[in-house]
Amino acid sequence: MQASTKLISPTHPTLNLSHPTIESFIWNTLIRAHVQAKARPPTTPFFNSPLSIFLRMRFHSVQPDFHTFPFLLQSFTSPSSLHSGLKIHAQIFKFGLACDPFVQTSLINMFSSCGNLGFAQQLFDEIPQPDLPSWNSIINANVKLGFINVARNLFDEMPKRNVISWSCMLSGYVRCGECKEALTLFREMQRMEVSDVRPNQFTMSVVLSACGRLGALEHGKWAHAYIDKCGMKVDVVLGTCLIDMYAKCGSIDRARWVFDNLGPNKDVMAWSAMMSGLAMHGHGQECLDLFSKMMNYGVRPNGVIFLGVLCACVHGGLVSEGNDYFNMMDKEFGISPLIQHYGCMVDLYGRAGLIDKAWDVVKSMPMEPDVIVWGALLSGSRMCGDIETCEVALKKLIELEPTNSSAYVLLSNVYAKMGRWKDARNVRSLMEANGIRKVPGCSLVEVGGVIHEFFVGDESHPDTREIYLMLDEIMNRLKINGYVTNTKEVLLDLDEEGKELALSLHSEKLAIAFAILKTNIGTPIHIVKNLRTCSDCHVAMKMISKVFGREIVVRDCSRFHHFIDGVCSCKDYW
């Protein structure tokens, strides 16, 4: 049934006028209009809920039909509306519409929107021969609530799939961070392309987001070429996805190219993606220039734009500029700073060594500081060796996030550094007692179109022997050139990956060794790391870029580092 497909993409509801009477048609139209109005901010103070329109329809003794309920059910979107949803379910039975496929699909969607997967599943199981939209709805319900494996089983089981089924499954993988799985599934989708299933703009936006998260530039470039090959229109939404993907994959020039070619009708999202990209790459001044340009175009900045601008100031060490923009938010644009904006200010002052000013921001915040704020204060105080502030920030972090393994490790290192060995041991035992394990360091590198994953001290790769031999050779050549392992800082400055593991086995070093082994001389190396890069790896990478003549781009959890000829774009400030 065609119409129910539309329920999955509620932006294009259609009216099918096969049966309804003229009275029900008018009421249905009214209900639909109110459902759509509900999705937007209220424009009229005399707003009626779709449910109250339905009750008035019944009061006037107008019979609902199979178009009435799908519209109405779309208005129940949170757990608090489950009760009303159940009442409407009873009405559906009363009017004998429970077997209508359009209504069934709408019910599954309603139950999943209300967070009740049990009811959704039960309803689906009771349909003797579910149609394609019902299958899509139950998969979507599982995806939304994070049951990705159940969703996959249903996906594998369904007799026929359309582009919605594939896109839904792909976005499910991206949502739960299984981006490699998403790309594998996309390849499978392409093999199926002989049938009439072709990716659409939404599918491609999901694929691009998977590439961006993985930092898989080659895959991303390929997806871009595929979009062009299909003649798919790069509108501002898809264009923004491309900008975001290229920026996250370390190719800020390509991001800029897409941005410049988007034409004059760029919305605030496109500007924001470009500005955040520049900020991540440490192009602070360029980001601020773009802000002025955006203002000249008459695009009004929002909170997200200011977040990008403040980030640019943080990564570029532009303290007074950051302060000006922060004040501008409220004064000139009436935007109240959110906790993320305060976090940026703490970061800005902290990294510049102005810990007192950072503390002033923390104390002046109208809301309770969260993990981002304490984390920012921690980085600042770590950088300038303010051990007391480190201790306070770490205690707060552990209080707010009792499973944050790196906070425990750091706190115990802080105590060790202060000579408070008993406290250091206590933190370690607390960590063990709570069963908290360290997040292992992990680096991804794309070689020959395949993504390779390395953990710290990893020996699982099929080419392990060659990789370790290459690593030895690299370290020897670095030593000849004056490299000394930076063990002094192991205690405090690092070390999310644990000081007990030799620094030379950090995951990014393994990834580099592999890339040097497998790629031609001069090929740039792109690495994505899940934790902050430690200063020993940072020094090593600077030297590798010079000694081996390789451009190395590393995305760690906070920013990009471009290593060229012995120098990093972050100017050792990260």
Ligand code: ZN
């Ligand atoms: Zn390291």
Ligand code: ZN
């Ligand atoms: Zn750097």
